Amino acid sequence: MTEAYTALQSLAQVFAHRTRLRILDILARDEACVCHLTNILGEAQAHVSQHLRVLRDNGLVVDRRHGVMVYYRLSDARATAVISLLKDLRRAAGAEDVYPAVPPLPVAGCPCPHCAAASTSTARECC
Numbered sequence: 001m002t003e004a005y006t007a008l009q010s011l012a013q014v015f016a017h018r019t020r021l022r023i024l025d026i027l028a029r030d031e032a033c034v035c036h037l038t039n040i041l042g043e044a045q046a047h048v049s050q051h052l053r054v055l056r057d058n059g060l061v062v063d064r065r066h067g068v069m070v071y072y073r074l075s076d077a078r079a080t081a082v083i084s085l086l087k088d089l090r091r092a093a094g095a096e097d098v099y100p101a102v103p104p105l106p107v108a109g110c111p112c113p114h115c116a117a118a119s120t121s122t123a124r125e126c127c
């Protein structure tokens with residue numbers, strides 16, 4: 001019984017980092033590569049990669065290789081349900097937190113293929 005709580009504690013610790021929470025929020029919208037996440041988060045690529053590894057090793061995200069690119073996505077949508085529940089608990093406690101919105105594609109300065117494709121389609125739409 002104690003071992004079960006220890007395992008639960010380990011999983012809860014995966015959620016106990018603001019960068020990992022934000023990565024999960026971003027991936028709730030769509031898959032993303034490290035460079036895309038780095039551009040949104042404004043953090044070093046090595047730092048973002050480290051958090052993605054923790055999330056992947058704990059089964060919350062999976063990766064997909066496409067050529068030289070590696071895309072990450074949620075492996076289970078219940079991860080975002082956990083975050084929603086945490087936000088609800090904060091609101092119930094009277095907090096008026098404001099969470100940054102996930103920016104639409106293309107993200108300024110992001111060289112990832114998804115942003116490049118969005119830039120091209122945006123350019124076509126307005127020209």
Ligand SMILES: [Zn+2]
Pocket residue numbers: 035036039107110111112113114115116
């Ligand atoms: Zn991008």
